[in-house]
Amino acid sequence: MTLQKMMGAAYCKMLVLVVILALGYQLRAQPLTELRAVWVASVSNLDWPSGNGRFTKEQQQRTLRELLDSAAALNLNAIFLQIRPSADAFYPSELAPWSEYLTGQRGKDPGYDPLQFAIDEAHQRGLELHGWLNPYRFESYVGKNSGKPGDYNADHPDWMLTYSDHRIFDPGVPAVMQHLKEIVGEIVNNYDIDGIHFDDYFYSYSGTSSQDQNTFDTYGTGYTDKGDWRRDNINKMVAMVYDTIVAVKPHVRFGISPFGIYGNGQNPDGVVGLDAYNTIYIDPLHWLNSGTIDYVNPQLYWPTGGSQDFGKLLPWWAGHAHDAGRHVVAGHGIYRLNADAATSRQANSLHEHKAYFDQQSANARVMADPWTLEQITRQVGITRNYAHQNSVGGVFFRYQDFNRVNGLRDYLRDNVYQAPALMPPMTWRQDVLPEAPQNVRWEQDTEGAYYLTWDESEAGLRYVIYASASADVPDTYFDDPANIHKVLFSNKFTAEETEEGSMPYLFIKAYDRFGNLSSTTTSFSVEAPTAVGALALPQDGAENQSSFFDFRWSSVANAQYYEIEVSTDQTFATIDFSATVKDTTINATSFALVGEQTYYWRVFAGNYAGLGSSSAVHTFTTGFPGTAVLTHPDDGEELVALKPLISWEASTVATGTRLKIARGGAEFQEFNVVIDETLGAVSSYQVASELQEWTTYHLKIQLYNDLGEGEWLTTRFKTLMRLPDAPLIYLPATGTSLLEEDEVSFVWGETDLATGYEVVLSTDVARQDVVGDIRQKFSKADTTENFGMLAPGEYYLNVAGKNVGGVGEWAQVSLLVEAVLSAENQTILPEIRYDSKGVVWFFPVGETVEQLAIYDLMGKKMKELTGKFDEPVLLSNNLPAGIYVAVASLKGQATRLKFIKH
Numbered sequence: 091m092t093l094q095k096m097m098g099a100a101y102c103k104m105l106v107l108v109v110i111l112a113l114g115y116q117l118r119a120q121p122l123t124e125l126r127a128v129w130v131a132s133v134s135n136l137d138w139p140s141g142n143g144r145f146t147k148e149q150q151q152r153t154l155r156e157l158l159d160s161a162a163a164l165n166l167n168a169i170f171l172q173i174r175p176s177a178d179a180f181y182p183s184e185l186a187p188w189s190e191y192l193t194g195q196r197g198k199d200p201g202y203d204p205l206q207f208a209i210d211e212a213h214q215r216g217l218e219l220h221g222w223l224n225p226y227r228f229e230s231y232v233g234k235n236s237g238k239p240g241d242y243n244a245d246h247p248d249w250m251l252t253y254s255d256h257r258i259f260d261p262g263v264p265a266v267m268q269h270l271k272e273i274v275g276e277i278v279n280n281y282d283i284d285g286i287h288f289d290d291y292f293y294s295y296s297g298t299s300s301q302d303q304n305t306f307d308t309y310g311t312g313y314t315d316k317g318d319w320r321r322d323n324i325n326k327m328v329a330m331v332y333d334t335i336v337a338v339k340p341h342v343r344f345g346i347s348p349f350g351i352y353g354n355g356q357n358p359d360g361v362v363g364l365d366a367y368n369t370i371y372i373d374p375l376h377w378l379n380s381g382t383i384d385y386v387n388p389q390l391y392w393p394t395g396g397s398q399d400f401g402k403l404l405p406w407w408a409g410h411a412h413d414a415g416r417h418v419v420a421g422h423g424i425y426r427l428n429a430d431a432a433t434s435r436q437a438n439s440l441h442e443h444k445a446y447f448d449q450q451s452a453n454a455r456v457m458a459d460p461w462t463l464e465q466i467t468r469q470v471g472i473t474r475n476y477a478h479q480n481s482v483g484g485v486f487f488r489y490q491d492f493n494r495v496n497g498l499r500d501y502l503r504d505n506v507y508q509a510p511a512l513m514p515p516m517t518w519r520q521d522v523l524p525e526a527p528q529n530v531r532w533e534q535d536t537e538g539a540y541y542l543t544w545d546e547s548e549a550g551l552r553y554v555i556y557a558s559a560s561a562d563v564p565d566t567y568f569d570d571p572a573n574i575h576k577v578l579f580s581n582k583f584t585a586e587e588t589e590e591g592s593m594p595y596l597f598i599k600a601y602d603r604f605g606n607l608s609s610t611t612t613s614f615s616v617e618a619p620t621a622v623g624a625l626a627l628p629q630d631g632a633e634n635q636s637s638f639f640d641f642r643w644s645s646v647a648n649a650q651y652y653e654i655e656v657s658t659d660q661t662f663a664t665i666d667f668s669a670t671v672k673d674t675t676i677n678a679t680s681f682a683l684v685g686e687q688t689y690y691w692r693v694f695a696g697n698y699a700g701l702g703s704s705s706a707v708h709t710f711t712t713g714f715p716g717t718a719v720l721t722h723p724d725d726g727e728e729l730v731a732l733k734p735l736i737s738w739e740a741s742t743v744a745t746g747t748r749l750k751i752a753r754g755g756a757e758f759q760e761f762n763v764v765i766d767e768t769l770g771a772v773s774s775y776q777v778a779s780e781l782q783e784w785t786t787y788h789l790k791i792q793l794y795n796d797l798g799e800g801e802w803l804t805t806r807f808k809t810l811m812r813l814p815d816a817p818l819i820y821l822p823a824t825g826t827s828l829l830e831e832d833e834v835s836f837v838w839g840e841t842d843l844a845t846g847y848e849v850v851l852s853t854d855v856a857r858q859d860v861v862g863d864i865r866q867k868f869s870k871a872d873t874t875e876n877f878g879m880l881a882p883g884e885y886y887l888n889v890a891g892k893n894v895g896g897v898g899e900w901a902q903v904s905l906l907v908e909a910v911l912s913a914e915n916q917t918i919l920p921e922i923r924y925d926s927k928g929v930v931w932f933f934p935v936g937e938t939v940e941q942l943a944i945y946d947l948m949g950k951k952m953k954e955l956t957g958k959f960d961e962p963v964l965l966s967n968n969l970p971a972g973i974y975v976a977v978a979s980l981k982g983q984a985t986r987l988k989f990i991k992h
Contacts, residue, residue, distance in 0.1 A: 102598040120571050121474060123605065124511040125385075125419050125483030127168035128161060128492070129222065132191050133175035137489040145194045146202050155211055157489060162215040162739025164499060164614065165507040167577070169212055170287050173205055174223040174273065177240060177259070178228065179776055181205035185273055190886065195241025209282055216577035220285030220343065220511065220776055221277055225270050225327070226258040227291050232743060234260070236295035253294050261293065261371075262305040271330040278338045279569035284603070285343035286335060290389060292324055293371045295364075310950035312688040320371035325380070332382040340519055341550075341603030347387035347421055347485070348374045358402040378414035381751055386411060386487055389425030393465050394472070404472050404481065407613040416520055420473045420484040426461045427495045440740055445828025454901055463501045470506050484513040509571040512554065524600040537673035538645035540697070542583040542614065544598065552601040553578045557593040557668040568599065568611065577601070584672065585650040585698045594699040618703035619695040623674070634713030637683060640776055642675045643705065646695035653694045653701060656681060660690045660707065667989040670696075684715035685793070685800045686743060714798030715744040718791040729810040729895065732780040736789065738803070742771040744793035745964070751789050758804060784894055814843040814898035817873070820945055820975050821986050822887070824903040834877040836887050837975060837988055838901065840870055844891025849875045852886050855902070861885065874988070882909045910923045922965070922976050928974055930965040941979035946972060 135144055143149035161169060175182040179195065181203055190196040192204060195848070205221070212219040214851050228242060229235050237245065243257060245691055249269070251260040259266045270762060274286055278309045298320070312321035335342050338618045351357060352374060353365030354989050366372055377383045392398035411418035423988035467640060473481045483499055486492075492499055501692060515521070519531045527544035534540050556568060557575040567573055575596070576583070583596075594616045600608040627642040628635055641654060654676060656667040666689070667681035683689065689712070693705045719739040723730045751765040752758050759864065764787075769775065781787060784807050793800040821837040828834065838847065848867035865875050877891075885907065890900040924930050932955075944966055945953040952974065955967055965976060969991045 095154050095488055097231045105135070105334075119554075120509045120569050121477065121564065122569055123482065124474075124510060125168060125219070125417075125421075126164075126166040126168050126486070126516055126657065127483070127485040128166060129170045129485060129488045130157065131175075131488050132171060132172040132180065132189065133224075133908055134305075135191050138171075140490070141191065145192070145591045149682040150192070150200070150204065151202075154208060156442070158211050158215050158217060160492065161489075162217060165510050167219065167511055167513060168218040168220055168284070169208075170222045170285075171205075171208055173277070174221075174225075176224065177225070177228045177242060181277070182665060183273075183276060184787075185269070185276055205283075206283060210567040213282075216510075216579060217708040218284035221281075221283050221793065222287045222289065223242060223273070224289055225273075225619070226261060226289050227256075228259055228449045229257040230256055232257060250700075251298075251305075253296055253298075253301060255275050255296075255709070256294070258291070260302060260305050261320065261327065262302055264309065266783055267323070267327045267330055270327055271334050274331045277339065278335055278342055283342060285345065286331070287344075287387075288328075290347055290349050290366075290370070290372075294319060295370060298371070299852055300453060301441065302387055303339055305315065306554035317371060318369060321367075321373045321376070322904055324372055325376050326380070329380065329382045334393075336519075337366060341516075343384045343516065345385040345387050345417075345419065346377065346383055347389055348372050348422065350388040350390040350392070350558065351398065352406075358399070358406045361402055361406075362397045365795075367562075375410055375414075375713045377576045378410055379511060380414050381416070381518070382415070383409060383416065384519070385417035385419050385482070385823070388419050389421035389423070389487070390469075391421065391426060393461060396466050400469055401472055404469075405476055405479070407574075408476040408479040408481040408796075409482075413647075415480075417480050417482045417514060419482060420469065422466065422469055422484050422486045423728070424466065424486050424495065424498065425488055425490045427463075427491065427498065428461070429494055430496055434715040437573070447765045451646060451768050463497060465825065466498075468922055471722060476614060483511075484915075510574045510577060512577070515603040515607075517604075517606075520602065520604040520606060524548060524585055525606045525741045526600055526608045526612045527551075527553065527598050528612060530598065530612055530614040532648050534645065535673075536676075538649055539584070539666040539672040539674070540645075540648050540888055542596075542616075542650075542698075543581050544612065546581050547600065550601075551581075552603070553581065553583075553718040554599045554601050555612075556599070557585060558597065559593045561595050561613070563595075563597070583698075585696070596698070599725055616697055616699040617648070618699040619646045619649045619697060619926040619970065621695065622650070622687040622703050623649075623695055623709045625691070625693065625705055625706050627706070627991045628710045630710075632710040635678075635710045637678060637685075637712070637714050639678050640675050641678065641691065643693050644795070645674050646702065648697055649695035649702070650697040653696055655694075655756040656683075656689050656691045658687060658689060660709070662690070662692070662707075683712055685712050685714040685798065687712050687716065711800075713743065714795055715741050715793035715800040718747075718793050720769070720789075720791070723807040725805040726807070732783065732809055733777050734781075734807075735776050735982045736791075737774040741771070741793050743795055743943070744771050744800075745795040746770060746793070747772055748792040748794065749790070751777075751787050753785060753787055754790070755786075758790060781809050783809055785809050792866065811893055811895025812843055813895050814893065816839040816899035817841045817844075817847070817891055819887070819889065819890050819901050819903050821977070821988075822905055822984070823923075825904070825906070826984060827906040830882050830907050831879055832907075834885075834887075834905065834907075835876040835986065835988075836877065838873050838889050840873055841898070843893055843898065844870050845893045846870065847872070848890050848892050848897055850879055850888040852888060853883065855886060857886070857888050882907050922978055922985050922987040924976070930967070930989070932959065932963040932965045932976075932978060933963060938980060941977055943977050944969070945975045945977070 130541060138154055139150045140151055141153055163523040172662060175189060175191060177186060179194065182709040185198040188199055192200040207217045232252065235241050239971060240792060248257055249263055249266050251258050277283060290897055295763055306319060310319045332344055335344050349364065349366035350362040351361060352367060354367035374386050378386055386407060390400050392400055392405050394401040407418045470484060473484055482560050525547040527546060528544060530544045532540050533543050554574055555576045555578060556573045596614045596616060598612045613982040623646045626644065627640060652669065652674065653671050655665050657660060657665050669676055669680055690707050690709050692699045692707045696702065721737045747769040749767045750763055752762040753764050754762055786806060788806045816840040819838045821835060846869060847867035851861045853859040853861060885905045886902055887905055888900050888902045891898045922932055939959065944952045948951055952969060972988050973992050978985045
């Protein structure tokens with residue numbers, strides 16, 4: 091980084107800090123424990139599964155891995171994955187059907203267990219996986235699930251509460267409470283899940299009046315206020331779920347994210363908004379005070395300031411959580427950030443009730459102000475300022491907004507979450523600290539790779555790996571999260587990429603599922619491997635290697651990974667291919683090896699402390715064909731024949747050739763393939779059927795033999811366009827003589843393939859000596875040109891049709907311009923007139939006319955008269971409609987008239 095960039099970066103960070111201090115929300119130092127999560131919405135495929143292939147297992151697994159990698163890179167430590175969006179399941183369940191958001195069809199098995207896959211992948215990255223459930227939602231619109239698997243309205247109509255546009259499970263029905271308890275019990279029993287999370291959908295946000303009157307009449311005995319009864323229904327369900335979790339797996343966290351304003355007349359001063367207490371009938375303070383949740387996660391989707399002030403609401407919730415001995419985790423509404431967060435304006439806006447969850451109005455989400463990146467720093471600063479009142483972190487709604495909002499990821503990593511954080515301890519569940527691991531040692535797996543492991547003091551522990559450049563560190567070293575190298579969910583530490591090796595001293599603490607960290611530490615010093623591996627395959631000097639062989643070498647003690655380098659240069663000044671692998675083999679298909687090429691390869695052993703010495707260098711030569719070398723057409727060539735002969739250099743090792751030609755587009759597209767041939771050991775291919783004119787084609791050629799395939803040769807070319815034939819010239823006739831005072835008019839016929847014409851007046855047959863500018867015509871019908879009066883001399887009038895392919899054949903007539911004779915020797919030309927009725931008259935001058943005729947535009951003579959005329963002659967009045975030229979010649983000079991017969 092240049093000094094200028096370093097100073098610029100420092101200035102920007104200083105400016106952010108100054109702004110935060112000026113606003114009174116100082117962002118405290120990174121805490122060691124802090125819940126950092128993101129909601130991953132599956133309903134309507136909002137966050138995951140996503141993409142064009144979202145209903146395929148391969149796409150789902152690939153995009154989820156990318157999502158988890160992204161979360162880990164942001165130093166988040168938990169994922170809230172929606173696994174029950176609409177009375178369905180993202181796991182095999184005996185109580186709910188497969189979700190339609192997995193396959194596009196409710197009840198259809200996706201072919202794997204998405205929840206188990208998500209848990210395994212998250213844990214590999216040191217991330218907790220919390221199952222996000224919408225407990226009550228059944229249909230986003232009435233009838234959506236009718237006749238489909240899990241049609242509870244048909245099987246248990248008494249469980250349903252129907253509103254004008256949607257249905258939910260009726261919270262007042264005891265069987266519904268039991269059903270939801272069993273749903274959670276099934277998940278917690280069957281999966282190593284880290285948490286259960288409910289969102290804010292309870293009774294409908296649209297309001298509940300008499301929809302549940304029958305339920306109240308049946309089960310509301312003892313209640314005079316229906317609102318109290320409704321809230322108690324929710325409270326009973328929450329308590330049943332909590333008891334189930336504690337009984338089955340007491341380390342699993344249970345939290346709920348209610349609407350951010352409690353209501354019931356207990357709001358902070360100046361805060362107004364929807365009364366969740368009396369609209370959706372929830373009482374989060376009851377959950378806290380009765381100890382039936384571990385954390386409350388209010389959706390505080392407003393900025394600081396205004397009548398829904400984050401700066402007032404978070405402390406209010408924190409105070410109640412602290413008094414109840416539970417946690418509060420803020421809900422951050424990053425969905426309210428504009429794509430360009432820097433352009434947001436200050437404004438007040440109310441909670442939209444997340445209308446984007448409604449499939450019928452997928453575009454109902456409105457971006458709201460005043461959200462900037464700095465607003466996120468403010469809010470995290472406020473949550474950390476109230477850590478003493480059990481404010482322990484934040485959850486971001488929702489994942490795709492990390493992709494949508496420009497700069498958000500970098501901003502969070504650089505300014506908010508610079509270091510990892512551990513989960514806050516649930517001391518009300520368990521406050522006994524685990525013991526540090528013992529007997530740290532190297533072990534070798536079945537594939538020959540070494541890893542660090544240790545004895546666990548109890549099952550299910552997790553571990554925090556700290557790294558240091560020194561063997562002696564103070565106790566305070568472990569209070570700084572910047573010193574955390576990795577959080578592991580097993581007692582196995584592997585290094586799969588090259589470490590810097592500058593901090594070889596590792597310290598390990600145990601970390602239980604309740605969030606308690608051991609007070610003692612176990613240390614271990616890592617040294618880079620000293621042994622050198624022996625290369626086994628391919629043997630040194632091997633020839634005719636295929637494209638799919640295995641590289642193999644011997645294992646090296648204490649090596650956690652190996653780095654293989656492949657080069658065409660025996661000095662390895664340039665590295666063509668390299669890879670880092672855990673075991674002692676890698677298939678050659680991992681590299682795009684070139685055919686008929688000599689390579690050199692070597693291997694380094696490495697571990698957390700760095701790389702050891704290089705192995706010996708071995709060489710091998712590939713025996714499959716190289717990439718074809720094209721000889722025709724050239725890459726990018728234009729005006730290629732419509733039946734081109736494709737040719738390439740012959741190969742001595744190829745036994746076959748694959749050739750494909752695709753039409754159009756910026757690149758090769760399989761759906762546009764017009765020629766797909768498998769050929770023998772040839773070096774040319776004659777295209778049999780004409781290609782389209784003036785069209786871009788993409789050509790691919792691949793040579794192959796039994797040992798493998800060469801790289802595809804890819805090129806493109808453009809076919810010619812047929813050029814226009816020479817136009818037919820009507821006027822003047824070749825050899826015509828004119829006087830210098832005559833205007834020279836040039837008339838020709840239309841040419842089919844022309845989109846315009848090029849007209850050249852020259853003094854030579856070869857059009858080299860051009861008189862004046864070359865005239866360009868841009869219309870097929872523009873077939874006249876007037877050159878005015880020319881000086882005496884011999885001229886050639888030239889015209890050719892043109893199109894995008896170029897200029898076609900030329901047509902040419904010669905013309906002689908003579909000097910004006912004296913008055914007594916001048917020839918008086920005949921006169922041709924044309925009236926609006928289409929009658930053409932010829933007025934003679936008492937001389938014998940050499941030519942008196944009418945031509946159409948194709949040069950066909952429509953009428954001709956000869957002789958001497960003393961009176962006006964009717965030349966034509968019965969021609970069909972069209973364009974014509976009348977010509978009258980006398981003593982080598984002519985009168986011409988172009989006219990239109992209607």
